[in-house]
């Protein structure tokens with residue numbers, strides 16, 4: 888039986904983005920059994936409830952809302968990756984706020 892061959896397209900699809908996002912890949916360290924155990928320990932200690940304190944009151948968000956095991960001192964800032972003492976349970980909103988604050992502090996830090 889004759890096979891019909893298709894010629895490849897002669898014009899490549901244009902990607903009009905000016906800056907391409909980095910390829911999506913999960914941080915390998917976050918996929919290890921050790922990290923999963925750390926995450927579970929942090930969430931369990933918090934009773935699966937956000938630990939952020941706002942206005943003197945603890946955030947009410949709890950499972951089944953999505954919760955993050957957050958590194959209090961971020962790993963890129965030298966925080967221990969697998970020490971439960973460096974972990975806290977945060978809801979999505981508080982995790983976003985905290986990440987933005989850590990980033991702002993990092994950018995404000997003197998270089999050198």
Ligand SMILES: [Zn+2]
Pocket residue numbers: 937938939946947948977978979980981
């Ligand atoms: Zn919260």
